[in-house]
């Protein structure tokens with residue numbers, strides 16, 4: 200039925216409203232039209248409903264719609280690799296390379312020298328070998344897929360020996376004992392919760408042993424009366440017993456993090472140098488690249504992974520490979536490394552952050568600049584924090600301010616500590632400062 204006949208405003212009147220039109224580039228024109236149509240449908244059931252009330256209802260519906268789409272947000276949590284906020288932001292170089300490769304054709308699976316079929320898995324293995332000292336490398340979808348591929352290749356129907364203190368669950372339901380079971384391997388747990396010795400592994404060896412597995416306890420630590428088996432000792436045992444040693448390194452740092460004021464984190468090259476047969480790690484944690492799972496190790500072991508048909512289901516995309524290759528090239532010098540946002544953010548001095556904080560304080564009566572701690576996050580370096588600077592907002596209702604900031608465009612994700620809203624400036628890009636200050640002014644802070 201004609202809307203005018205029912206006294207309802209026409210669709211184009213809503214579409215002409217600037218506040219509503221602003222959603223078009225964000226959620227698409229069709230979505231905006233659907234939201235208007237839905238509210239008009241609801242209005243038909245009621246007797247009186249003016250344009251202003253309908254406009255407000257359409258805007259509310261669009262806000263809900265927007266919150267469910269993929270959006271850029273401003274991370275003011277101070278957690279550099281925030282799993283819920285997309286983990287590692289990418290370097291411009293990585294995105295340019297993905298754009299260059301993605302908008303045209305490439306030698307993804309083409310051997311330019313021979314003119315025949317090539318392998319996508321060889322495209323980044325050179326630089327990975329160089330950076331880690333390993334003989335061979337392979338890239339899959341993520342680190343969980345890397346672990347699954349390794350277990351499926353070597354351990355189906357056989358035994359995997361793991362220290363009890365490394366039977367981890369990382370976020371998103373990835374539980375090592377469950378993954379082992381799913382891959383048809385049986386788990387042989389050794390040691391006590393706090394202590395494990397080489398002799399425990401040795402005693403558990405049997406003709407059915409397929410692998411000795413080490414995992415990085417990424418998101419927890421056991422302190423006090425503890426003992427662990429170093430990678431070199433486990434590798435030695437593996438060699439004697441003829442059993443490959445595998446390490447799930449998780450966050451996978453390629454460089455020493457101590458110059459950034461962070462604690463020592465085992466780097467991939469260390470595990471390789473200790474003789475670990477295969478090392479698996481993520482592309483989007485400390486490496487600072489796209490989501491990917493990287494396996495480096497000995498040539499014969501990687502060759503076996505490559506011949507597993509499961510690899511086809513875990514295969515990495517060309518955009519990922521392009522972005523990963525460009526990210527890895529930035530590891531050439533400490534200066535170029537800082538083109539990777541994680542390393543840029545980690546390098547910011549507290550003095551620089553304090554200067555930025557002062558600009559907030561000058562404009563916002565309730566703001567003060569405070570020292571705080573930033574975190575690596577992303578299941579990396581569990582307890583590791585390093586000095587940072589935050590803008591603290593004294594408000595009677597921290598929760599309400601937190602909600603208001605998250606409802607902005609773009610949303611701002613902060614943290615609440617001791618009844619104050621804290622905006623850690625280490626993870627906020629300087630070019631976003633004006634926007635954040637504007638949002639705080641609008642929230643009448």
Ligand SMILES: *Cc1c(COP(=O)(O)O)cnc(C)c1O
Pocket residue numbers: 341342343344369373414415416417447448449450480481482491492577578579
């Ligand atoms: C993060 C992590 C994984 C999973 O990595 P994804 O790339 O997210 O699949 C596996 N193992 C460890 C030890 C981790 O820290």
